[in-house]
Amino acid sequence: MKKVGIVLINYHDYAQKFLIPCRDALRSQDYPKELVNIYLIDNASSEDSCNFLKNTYSEAMVLPRIDGNYCAASNLGFKQADRDGCEYLVALNMDTEVQPGWLEKLVEALEKNPDAAIAQSLIYLAPKTEAEKLTPRLNTAGNVINFLFFGFTSFYGQSFLRSGISKDSYPEISYPSGCSFIIRREVFEEIGGYNEDYYMYHDDLSLGLKAHLLGWKIILAPLSTVFHKYQFGRNKRNFYYLERNRHLVYRAFYSRRARMVLFPAFWLMDFGLLLFSIPGGWFEVKWKLYRELASKNFAKQIQRERDNFLKVAKVKQKIIAKNFSGQVQFAEIDNFVLKYLVNPAFNAYWKIVKKII
Numbered sequence: 001m002k003k004v005g006i007v008l009i010n011y012h013d014y015a016q017k018f019l020i021p022c023r024d025a026l027r028s029q030d031y032p033k034e035l036v037n038i039y040l041i042d043n044a045s046s047e048d049s050c051n052f053l054k055n056t057y058s059e060a061m062v063l064p065r066i067d068g069n070y071c072a073a074s075n076l077g078f079k080q081a082d083r084d085g086c087e088y089l090v091a092l093n094m095d096t097e098v099q100p101g102w103l104e105k106l107v108e109a110l111e112k113n114p115d116a117a118i119a120q121s122l123i124y125l126a127p128k129t130e131a132e133k134l135t136p137r138l139n140t141a142g143n144v145i146n147f148l149f150f151g152f153t154s155f156y157g158q159s160f161l162r163s164g165i166s167k168d169s170y171p172e173i174s175y176p177s178g179c180s181f182i183i184r185r186e187v188f189e190e191i192g193g194y195n196e197d198y199y200m201y202h203d204d205l206s207l208g209l210k211a212h213l214l215g216w217k218i219i220l221a222p223l224s225t226v227f228h229k230y231q232f233g234r235n236k237r238n239f240y241y242l243e244r245n246r247h248l249v250y251r252a253f254y255s256r257r258a259r260m261v262l263f264p265a266f267w268l269m270d271f272g273l274l275l276f277s278i279p280g281g282w283f284e285v286k287w288k289l290y291r292e293l294a295s296k297n298f299a300k301q302i303q304r305e306r307d308n309f310l311k312v313a314k315v316k317q318k319i320i321a322k323n324f325s326g327q328v329q330f331a332e333i334d335n336f337v338l339k340y341l342v343n344p345a346f347n348a349y350w351k352i353v354k355k356i357i
Contacts, residue, residue, distance in 0.1 A: 001031070001032060001035055001107070002035070002087040002088050002107060002111075003035045003036075003037070003084075003085055003086045003087055003088070004031070004035060004036050004037070004086055004087075004088045004089075004090055004103065004107065004182075005036075005037045005039060005077070005078070005080070005081025005082075005084065005086030005088070005089050005090065006026070006036065006037070006038050006039065006090040006092055006103075007039045007041065007074060007077030007078055007081065007089070007090065007091055007092065008022065008038070008039070008040050008041070008060075008077075008092055008093075008094045009040075009041045009043050009070060009073045009074065009077070009093075009094065010040060010041065010042050010043060010049060010053060010094060011043045011044055011068065011070075012044055012049070013049075014094055014095075015040075015049065015052060015053055015056065015094065016052065017095070018094045018095040018096075018229065019053070019056055019057065019094055020056065021097050022092075022094050022095070022096055022097060022098075023056065023057050025096075025097040025098045025099070025102075026038065026098060028100065029098065029100075029101075029102060029103045029104070030100070030101065030104060031103040031104050031107070036103070037061065037081060037084055037086055038057065038059060038060035038061065039060065039061050039063060039077040039080055039081060040053045040057060040060045040061065040062045040063070041063050041064075041065060041073040041074070041076055041077045042062055042063065042064045042065065043065050043067075043068050043069070043070065043073040044065070044066060044067070044068040045064035045065055045066055050062060050064050061080065063076055063077065063080060069196055069199050069200075070199065070200040070203065071194035071195065071196045071197075071198050071199060071200065071203045072194075072196045074091065074193075074194050074203070075193045075194050075196065078091075078188055078193060079193070081185075082185055082188075082189065086185060087184070087185050088106075088107060088110065088182050088183070088184065088185065089182065089183050089184075089185055089188055090103070090106065090180075090181070090182045090183075091178055091179075091180070091181055091183075092179070092180050092226075093178070093179045093180065093228065095228065095229040095230070096179065096180065096226050096227060096228050096229070097126065097226070097227045097229075098121075098180070098225075098226050098227075099225040099226065099227065101223065101224070101225075102121060102180075102224050102225060102226060103224070104224075105121075105221050105223040105224035106119055106121060106180075106181075106182040106221050106224040107182065108221070108223075109170055109182070109219060109221035109224065110182060110184060112170070113170055113217065113219055115216065115217050116170070116216065116217040116218065116219045117183060117184055117187040117211040117214070117216030117217065117218065118176050118181055118182065118183045118184075118187070118207075118208070118211055118216070118218045118219070119170070119176075119181065119182050119218075119219050119220070119221040119224070120140075120142055120143075120173060120176035120177055120180065120181040120218070120219070120220055120221065121179075121180035121181065121221055121224040121225060121226045122138075122141055122160070122220065122221065122222045122223075122224065122225050122226070123138070123139040123140050123141075123177060123179050123180055123225075123226045123228050124136040124137065124138055124139055124160075124225060124226065124227050124228065125137045125138070125139045125157070125227070125228060125230055126227040126228055126229040126230070127227065135159055136159075136160075136227070137157050137158060137159060138153075138154075138155045138156060138157065138158050138159070138160060138163065139153060139156065139177075139179070139228045139230050140153035140154055140155070140156065140177045140179070141154050141155045141160075141163050141165060141173075141220055141222075142154050142171070142173025142174065142175075142176070142177075142218075142220045143173065143174055143175050143176065143177050143204070143205070143208075144173075144174050144325050144329065145174045145175060145205060145208075145209075145323075145324050145325065146324060146325050146326075146327065146328055146329070147262070147265075147321070147324040147325065147326060147346075147350050147353075147354070148246070148250065148262070148265065148266055148269055148328070149202075149205070149246045149249050149250045149253070150246065150328055150329075151175070151202065151204075151205045152325075152329040153177065154173070160222075165220070165222055166222070167222045167223055169222065170219040170220060170221065170222075171219065171220050172217055172218065172219055172220075173218050173219065173220050174208060174218070174323065174324075174325075175204060175205050175207070175208025175209065175218060176204055176207075176208055176218055177204065178203065178204040179226065179228055179230075180224075180226045180228075181204075182221075183207075183211075187211060187214065187216060190214060190312065191207065191210045191211065191214070191312060192210075192308060192311075192312075194206075194207065195304070195305055195308060197248070197301040197304060197305065198241075198245050198248065199241060199245075200241050201238070201241040201242050201245050202241075202242070202245035202246060202248070202249055203245075205249060206249055206305070209249070209253065209309070209320065210308065210309065210312050212315065212320045213309060213312045213313045213314065213315055213317070213320065214312050214314055214315070215314045215315050236281070236282055236284075236285045239277075239280075239282045239285055239286075240285045240288070240289060243273065243286065243289055244289055244292065244293075247289075247293055248298075248301060248302060248305060249305065250266065251302045251306075252302050252303075252305035252306040252308075252309060253306075253309055253317065254317075254321075254357070255317070255357075257357065258321075258357040261353055261356055261357050262353065262357070265346060265349055265350075265353075269328070269342075272342075273286070274286055318354075318357060321354060321357065322354055324350070324354070325350075326343075326346050326347035326348075326349070326350030326351065327343045327346065327347060328342060328343060328346065329343075
């Protein structure tokens with residue numbers, strides 16, 4: 001059996017809210033304890049938070065950081081796991097409770113699929129009632145990439161039966177949710193880890209794109225299950241990084257020719273988001289973002305990420321882009337205009353455009 005390093009990231013009082021049930025679920029796993037290393041990254045660390053982590057999860061290695069950069073925190077944990085001889089690296093959100101067999105089935109997914117670099121757990125929304133425990137609803141069965149680089153969860157809010165996925169299968173997915181996935185150490189090294197320019201959000205999407213560019217598959221491990229205490233929220237900080245990083249990966253991944261062809265759809269959607277930001281209270285953030293997009297620093301970040309994509313590109317980008325979705329699927333938002341006007345138009349547009357680019 002392979003040695004596994006599991007990375008959890010704390011931010012301010014996150015651990016006080018979520019660590020104990022997460023720890024207890026991890027302790028109950030059947031995977032040999034001597035083959036599991038736990039790394040707690042104390043992001044935006046203080047003396048109190050660091051002491052709490054050490055006292056609450058004594059067998060974990062606590063690694064403090066101060067700036068709150070989620071991608072840098074993930075790199076710190078994964079690189080330490082690499083140095084400690086872990087062959088498989090696991091990202092796990094702290095606001096989760098893994099279910100029996102979670103780790104064994106994640107490892108098994110890669111063992112049975114040598115052409116897969118990454119396997120994601122089947123992630124359920126944490127049940128709030130006894131009835132929900134009997135029929136939990138999905139958070140994601142693998143994430144989806146839209147051609148404008150929105151990232152979406154699949155089958156959100158549905159029962160597993162409605163997904164049509166067989167528990168005996170390992171279906172391919174576009175990219176893994178950062179909530180719970182496993183990656184081969186050598187692939188993580190070849191990719192170069194997380195791009196810390198993202199800071200937070202779209203980091204898992206970028207990681208998935210690079211694994212595909214290297215020629216690897218990304219799969220779902222349906223028998224590795226997690227309950228996620230997911231809460232939908234879009235504050236100004238989240239909105240800023242989501243939009244900023246969507247622009248970053250869009251400009252870095254597509255060629256200039258592709259961006260010219262996609263120009264009408266991209267900026268039409270961006271204008272729609274600008275209008276949406278007014279009642280949402282995010283207009284100031286969106287305007288600030290436009291100023292950053294025109295800065296020299298952002299241009300350097302685009303070039304760095306473009307170089308990263310080119311460095312790992314063994315598969316042509318147009319082959320990967322053919323699997324992008326034409327729909328904009330905000331799982332938590334049921335919008336009439338989006339559902340009946342925008343998505344049909346974008347679906348038709350993408351079917352034509354992807355043949356050109």
